[in-house]
Amino acid sequence: MTGRLKILVVEPDESRARMIIDGLAETGDPEITVLGSSTGLARRMAEIEPDVVLIAMSDPSRDTLEALSVASGFNERPVAMFVDRSDDSTTRAAIEAGVSAYVVDGLAKDRIRPVLDAAITRFNMFKKLRNELAAAKVALAERKTIERAKGLLMTAKGISEDEAYAMLRKTAMDQGRKVSEVAEALVTASDLLR
Amino acid sequence: MATELNIGFVPLVDCAALVVAKHLGFADAEGLSFTLHKQPSWSALRDGVALGSLDAAHMLSPLPVAMSLGLGGLPSRVDALMVMSVNGDVIGVSNEIARKMRADGWPASFRDPRGTGEHLIRATDRRLRIGVPFPFSMHAELVFHWLSALGLKTPGELDVRTVPPPHMADAIAADEIDAFCVGEPWGSIAVEQGVGELILPCSAIWSFSPEKVLGARHDWVEENQDTVRGLMRAIFGACKWLGSEENRLVASELLSRGDYVNVPATVIDRALSGRLVTRKRALGQTTERFLTFHASAATFPWRSQAAWIASNIAARIGLDRSEAMRVAKSCFRSDLYRENLDGLGLDMPGASEKIEGALTHPTAVASSKGSIILGPDAFFDGTIFDPSDSA
Numbered sequence: 001m002t003g004r005l006k007i008l009v010v011e012p013d014e015s016r017a018r019m020i021i022d023g024l025a026e027t028g029d030p031e032i033t034v035l036g037s038s039t040g041l042a043r044r045m046a047e048i049e050p051d052v053v054l055i056a057m058s059d060p061s062r063d064t065l066e067a068l069s070v071a072s073g074f075n076e077r078p079v080a081m082f083v084d085r086s087d088d089s090t091t092r093a094a095i096e097a098g099v100s101a102y103v104v105d106g107l108a109k110d111r112i113r114p115v116l117d118a119a120i121t122r123f124n125m126f127k128k129l130r131n132e133l134a135a136a137k138v139a140l141a142e143r144k145t146i147e148r149a150k151g152l153l154m155t156a157k158g159i160s161e162d163e164a165y166a167m168l169r170k171t172a173m174d175q176g177r178k179v180s181e182v183a184e185a186l187v188t189a190s191d192l193l194r
Numbered sequence: 195m196a197t198e199l200n201i202g203f204v205p206l207v208d209c210a211a212l213v214v215a216k217h218l219g220f221a222d223a224e225g226l227s228f229t230l231h232k233q234p235s236w237s238a239l240r241d242g243v244a245l246g247s248l249d250a251a252h253m254l255s256p257l258p259v260a261m262s263l264g265l266g267g268l269p270s271r272v273d274a275l276m277v278m279s280v281n282g283d284v285i286g287v288s289n290e291i292a293r294k295m296r297a298d299g300w301p302a303s304f305r306d307p308r309g310t311g312e313h314l315i316r317a318t319d320r321r322l323r324i325g326v327p328f329p330f331s332m333h334a335e336l337v338f339h340w341l342s343a344l345g346l347k348t349p350g351e352l353d354v355r356t357v358p359p360p361h362m363a364d365a366i367a368a369d370e371i372d373a374f375c376v377g378e379p380w381g382s383i384a385v386e387q388g389v390g391e392l393i394l395p396c397s398a399i400w401s402f403s404p405e406k407v408l409g410a411r412h413d414w415v416e417e418n419q420d421t422v423r424g425l426m427r428a429i430f431g432a433c434k435w436l437g438s439e440e441n442r443l444v445a446s447e448l449l450s451r452g453d454y455v456n457v458p459a460t461v462i463d464r465a466l467s468g469r470l471v472t473r474k475r476a477l478g479q480t481t482e483r484f485l486t487f488h489a490s491a492a493t494f495p496w497r498s499q500a501a502w503i504a505s506n507i508a509a510r511i512g513l514d515r516s517e518a519m520r521v522a523k524s525c526f527r528s529d530l531y532r533e534n535l536d537g538l539g540l541d542m543p544g545a546s547e548k549i550e551g552a553l554t555h556p557t558a559v560a561s562s563k564g565s566i567i568l569g570p571d572a573f574f575d576g577t578i579f580d581p582s583d584s585a
Binding site: 039040042057058060066069083095 | 235241245266268328329355357358
């Protein structure tokens with residue numbers, strides 16, 4: 001089997017799909033189709049006839065691909081989940097990144113590996129971005145709470161902003177808690193007393 | 195310090211023993227703490243077990259057999275420690291197929307595998323598209339057994355589609371399938387959504403089919419014998435508890451929670467009580483032994499059940515039948531069941547294999563305490579399966 005590799009990416013999340021396409025483009029010149037919804041996956045498979053299907057481990061329609069891999073009597077192109085037993089670390093890396101690859105029967109291992117490696121990298125990148133985004137959101141929320149707590153202290157005690165922050169920080173240190181936790185407690189308490 | 199166990203499940207009524215063991219003290223009593231991980235698909239569950247992120251799991255009974263035979267992605271040697279539920283699947287059709295079946299004179303009987311099957315086969319002139327949850331499932335085996343006994347050449351004359359259980363109603367609504375075979379509550383959900391009608395409980399095809407098993411990697415089982423013993427005892431306790439009628443409502447409440455099946459308790463109760471509503475706004479119909487957790491030695495992993503599964507898989511995909519049966523029998527751990535559940539006061543069957551399909555009504559057979567009531571375990575078409583027959 002030579003020529004351009006046909007890759008089908010099943011991915012409902014548009015930004016993740018785009019990242020995967022970018023990553024795959026670097027592996028040569030594959031023909032990439034993205035399926036945003038897994039409805040009718042088996043039918044689309046028959047139309048597109050991909051060599052490789054990339055799909056998130058958590059996508060329920062993976063079971064459909066499993067079925068295509070066992071059906072010998074009623075499917076023309078058997079596919080199988082790509083598992084390289086001589087290299088368990090790649091399989092593990094793929095699973096940790098949350099991606100699985102289904103490959104048509106007879107496709108050479110050295111053609112699959114770069115594709116899988118690129119997918120693993122992109123899935124990990126996406127995961128990292130998402131974690132960073134979540135962390136940024138938390139940090140922003142914490143900062144807002146601290147600002148409110150400082151305001152409450154300034155009004156109640158007639159002190160400056162710096163003094164208010166110093167007070168929060170000292171209390172946090174004394175109690176072995178985070179500044180944001182002390183601020184949160186103060187804001188909650190003042191809401192209750194209002 | 196409790197031993198932590200990570201256990202996988204797919205949201206279905208028959209994962210009940212895990213939920214009950216975790217929340218009602220059966221795991222605690224064995225010094226175990228369960229973390230239950232809901233899985234998006236049977237493939238994901240299988241991968242978790244194969245790679246060790248899950249210690250054990252709620253599994254379709256053919257899954258350990260298929261994995262041990264090296265079939266599907268990530269094959270590995272997996273044991274079925276015990277059966278977690280017997281029966282409990284249901285066949286349903288789209289409103290369109292139900293309408294055609296009625297027009298053809300189907301009396302809408304819910305307990306007539308032969309007549310209903312014949313009407314179903316006649317209801318479409320192309321290949322019937324039927325959804326099952328996984329290629330290696332009791333659902334697939336029962337559908338093949340049922341329709342081939344009625345003259346359909348399976349799998350060739352059927353278009354079998356794999357659809358994860360929670361998506362079955364959507365698949366029928368989107369006209370991707372004409373019919374389905376699925377575990378509860380997902381058949382009832384299709385009824386509730388008004389997209390389908392239930393036509394047959396699978397217990398009418400085989401009256402005692404092992405539906406889910408407690409599965410774990412063989413190596414893990416060998417290396418963690420004490421933990422395995424506790425795990426099996428906890429699950430046995432939970433199954434026994436589930437077998438009591440008075441516990442039904444608590445069980446359906448527990449299962450309805452978002453972490454578990456996440457559908458209303460009243461819908462879950464249909465499977466637990468065996469009173470299924472087959473059509474929207476219809477009255478419930480009682481099916482005897484629709485889903486069994488404890489009675490008739492339900493949890494005993496009969497090696498003959500494994501052999502039946504292997505014999506069918508081998509025939510369908512062209513494996514050596516007697517070798518497949520040998521592998522399958524070794525993964526149904528009736529030896530561990532006897533060893534680990536000893537002392538719980540239960541009556542152990544004398545044998546580990548039986549002639550499947552021979553009991554048409556409850557029958558007393560030899561056991562450790564004298565006799566135990568088994569069955570019925572008959573197939574609707576009178577099939578008798580002899581597990582020693584490797585011809």
